[in-house]
Amino acid sequence: MPYDVVYKGDSRFSKKIMEELLSIVPDGVSDKESDKIVYSRDYWPIGSRWFLDGKLAGMPDCIVWPENVEQIAEIIKIANRENIPVIPYGGGSGVVGAAIPVRGGIIIDMKKMDRILEIDDESLMVTVQTGINGMVLERELNRRGYTLGHIPQSLYCSCLGGWLACKAAGQFSTKYGKIEDMVIALQAALADGTIIKSKDIPRSSTGPEVERLLLGSEGIFGIITEATLKIWPYPEERAMLSFVFDDISNALQAVRLILRKNVYPAVARIYDENETLRHFYEVREAKKKCMLILLMEGDKELVELEKKIATETCKKEGGIECGEEPVIHWLNTRFNVxxxxxxxxxxxxxxxxxxxxxxxxxxxxxxxxxxxxxxxxxxxxxxxxxxxxxxxxxxxxxxxxxxxxxxxxxxxxxxxxxxxxxxxxxxxxxxxxxxxGIGLIRAEWLKKEMGERIKMLRKIKAAIDSNNIMNPGKLVGENGEN
Ligand SMILES: Cc1cc2nc3c(=O)[nH]c(=O)nc-3n(C[C@H](O)[C@H](O)[C@H](O)COP(=O)(O)OP(=O)(O)OC[C@H]3O[C@@H](n4cnc5c(N)ncnc54)[C@H](O)[C@@H]3O)c2cc1C
Structure with missing residues (x-):
C-alpha cells in the first residue's frame, strides 16, 4: 500500500542487498511493512502529529538487528559499495527527528547489543555495549553497588548509544556531569567499515581524541558499539531541600552562589511561576512563586555540609523553606510524560x-x-x-x-x-x-550557531564518509539535505 511519506527516500535498495544482509545476520533482518512503519520515525512530536494524520515521517528499506561489531562493519561495507543510507537506531526516543530515515536505507537497531562486558571496581569503570536500555544499565549497576549518575527522563526508553550520539544530559547532571563527562573509551564502526577502539585509560596526552568526534555526532560518522564509562559507588546518603522565591532571578542567583562555593547538588531544578503552579499546586507557600528543589547525595558527612551551605545560601537570597515533600513529589512523578x-x-x-x-x-x-x-x-x-x-x-x-x-x-x-x-x-x-541535539528541526539553525566551524565539520564528514551513507541529511545538511 502506498503511504504518504514526508521525507521521501531515494535509496537503491534491492532484493540482492536484502539477501546479502541476511547472509550476515540470518535471524536479524526484516523488510516487513509493519516493521518499516515502526521505524519510520522517532519521538519528534511533529512526527507523531503526522502519524496521527496518516503520514509517515520517513520510510526505511529494512531493519537489521546485529549482534556484534563485525556484523555492523560488514553491513556498512555493503551499504558503502551500493551507496545506501545507514541509520543507527537506539530507543527511538530522540525528540528532534535525528533517527528519521529521510532517504530510506538500512536502519541498524542496536538493541541486541545490550551486554555489560566488565565492571572494574578498583578503577570505577563499566564497559558496556551501546544497545543497552538505560534503565536496565542503571538497575544492574545499583544492584552491584554503583550508579552511573545518568538519569534522563527517557531512562526507560533510550539506549546508551543514543545518549552518546546526542550528548544527552540526565536529571542528576549537576553533580555527575553529562554523558560526555562520563566517557573513558569508545569502540565504533566507521562509515567505511573500519573498527576503532580507544584505550580505557583516564587521560592521555596523545593528540586530539579523534573518537570523541562521535559524541554528539547523531550517527553521521559511524556506529558507536561499545563504551567504557565512569561509575560511582552508590550514594550512602541523600538530602532533599526545597525553597520558594518571589522571582526566578532570586532562585537562579541562589543556585549560582551554591555552585560558586563548590557545592554540587546532584539535582537542582528551578521552575518558573507557571511551572510551579503546574507541578506544585499543592504547596501552599508556592502560590505565585518559583520553586527550587535540591537533592544532594554521596558521603554522609559531605551531604550534611552541602545541605547546610545550600540552606544558608537560599535563605540569604530570600528563599522560604518548603521541606522534603516537593522533592519527594518530583521523585515520584519525574518519569510521567x-x-x-x-x-x-x-x-x-x-x-x-x-x-x-x-x-x-x-x-x-x-x-x-x-x-x-x-x-x-x-x-x-x-x-x-x-x-x-x-x-x-x-x-x-x-x-x-x-x-x-x-x-x-x-x-x-x-x-x-x-x-x-x-x-x-x-x-x-x-x-x-x-x-x-539538532536532528531535523534545528538543522537550518546549526549554520548560524556554528559559523565557520560548520565548514570544518563538513570537511571531516566528507573525509570519514565520502559517500555520505551515514545518516544522510543530519547535522551537516539543512532541512534534511546534504
Ligand atoms: C519522554 C522523554 C524524555 C526525555 N528526556 C531526556 C532527558 O532527560 N535528557 C536528554 O538528554 N534527552 C532526553 N530525551 C531525548 C532522548 O531520550 C535523548 O536524545 C536520547 O539520547 C536518545 O536516545 P535513543 O537511544 O532513544 O536514540 P535514538 O532516538 O534512537 O537516536 C538518536 C540519534 O542517535 C543516533 N544513534 C543512536 N544510537 C547510535 C549509536 N549506537 N551510534 C551512533 N549513533 C547512534 C541516531 O541515528 C539518531 O541520530 C527525552 C525524550 C523523551 C521522549
Whole structure:
C-alpha cells in the first residue's frame, strides 16, 4: 500500500542487498511493512502529529538487528559499495527527528547489543555495549553497588548509544556531569567499515581524541558499539531541600552562589511561576512563586555540609523553606510524560526546547524566549524550568503548547514557534541546544550557531564518509539535505 511519506527516500535498495544482509545476520533482518512503519520515525512530536494524520515521517528499506561489531562493519561495507543510507537506531526516543530515515536505507537497531562486558571496581569503570536500555544499565549497576549518575527522563526508553550520539544530559547532571563527562573509551564502526577502539585509560596526552568526534555526532560518522564509562559507588546518603522565591532571578542567583562555593547538588531544578503552579499546586507557600528543589547525595558527612551551605545560601537570597515533600513529589512523578499522548490527538501542538546560556545572559534569554513564544498566535502554554547548572551558566528547558489558528497547518504553526525561539536564543547569547541535539528541526539553525566551524565539520564528514551513507541529511545538511 502506498503511504504518504514526508521525507521521501531515494535509496537503491534491492532484493540482492536484502539477501546479502541476511547472509550476515540470518535471524536479524526484516523488510516487513509493519516493521518499516515502526521505524519510520522517532519521538519528534511533529512526527507523531503526522502519524496521527496518516503520514509517515520517513520510510526505511529494512531493519537489521546485529549482534556484534563485525556484523555492523560488514553491513556498512555493503551499504558503502551500493551507496545506501545507514541509520543507527537506539530507543527511538530522540525528540528532534535525528533517527528519521529521510532517504530510506538500512536502519541498524542496536538493541541486541545490550551486554555489560566488565565492571572494574578498583578503577570505577563499566564497559558496556551501546544497545543497552538505560534503565536496565542503571538497575544492574545499583544492584552491584554503583550508579552511573545518568538519569534522563527517557531512562526507560533510550539506549546508551543514543545518549552518546546526542550528548544527552540526565536529571542528576549537576553533580555527575553529562554523558560526555562520563566517557573513558569508545569502540565504533566507521562509515567505511573500519573498527576503532580507544584505550580505557583516564587521560592521555596523545593528540586530539579523534573518537570523541562521535559524541554528539547523531550517527553521521559511524556506529558507536561499545563504551567504557565512569561509575560511582552508590550514594550512602541523600538530602532533599526545597525553597520558594518571589522571582526566578532570586532562585537562579541562589543556585549560582551554591555552585560558586563548590557545592554540587546532584539535582537542582528551578521552575518558573507557571511551572510551579503546574507541578506544585499543592504547596501552599508556592502560590505565585518559583520553586527550587535540591537533592544532594554521596558521603554522609559531605551531604550534611552541602545541605547546610545550600540552606544558608537560599535563605540569604530570600528563599522560604518548603521541606522534603516537593522533592519527594518530583521523585515520584519525574518519569510521567502522559500529557504528550493525551493532548496530541486533541489537536494540541507542543514541544520542549532546551538551550544553554552563561549566567550574565541568563535572565534576558529566559524572558525573551518566553516573550517570543507568547508572540505566536494560538499559543496557550509558554513556560520553563532550569535543570542543569554550571558555575558558568545554566540550561533552560522551555515548553510551548497551543492550537494552530484557523487555516494554519500544524507544521506551519509548530515551525513558527521554533523559529521565534531559535532567533530569541541566538539574539540573547544562547546555544540552540543543550542536550536534545539538532536532528531535523534545528538543522537550518546549526549554520548560524556554528559559523565557520560548520565548514570544518563538513570537511571531516566528507573525509570519514565520502559517500555520505551515514545518516544522510543530519547535522551537516539543512532541512534534511546534504
Ligand atoms: C519522554 C522523554 C524524555 C526525555 N528526556 C531526556 C532527558 O532527560 N535528557 C536528554 O538528554 N534527552 C532526553 N530525551 C531525548 C532522548 O531520550 C535523548 O536524545 C536520547 O539520547 C536518545 O536516545 P535513543 O537511544 O532513544 O536514540 P535514538 O532516538 O534512537 O537516536 C538518536 C540519534 O542517535 C543516533 N544513534 C543512536 N544510537 C547510535 C549509536 N549506537 N551510534 C551512533 N549513533 C547512534 C541516531 O541515528 C539518531 O541520530 C527525552 C525524550 C523523551 C521522549
Amino acid at each position: 502522559k500529557e504528550a499522548s493525551e493532548f496530541l490527538p486533541k489537536g494540541f501542538i507542543f514541544d520542549t526546547v532546551e538551550m544553554a546560556v552563561k549566567w550574565k545572559d541568563a535572565l534576558n534569554l529566559y524572558r525573551n524566549v518566553i516573550d517570543a513564544m507568547r508572540k505566536v498566535e494560538g499559543i496557550v502554554v509558554a513556560s520553563a524550568h532550569a535543570s542543569h547548572f554550571y558555575p558558568q551558566g545554566v540550561c533552560f528547558y522551555f515548553t510551548f503548547g497551543g492550537i494552530p489558528p484557523k487555516n494554519v497547518e500544524p507544521y506551519e504553526f509548530y515551525k513558527k514557534v521554533w523559529d521565534e525561539m531559535m532567533n530569541a536564543c541566538l539574539n540573547n547569547g544562547g546555544s540552540i541546544s543543550h542536550h536534545h
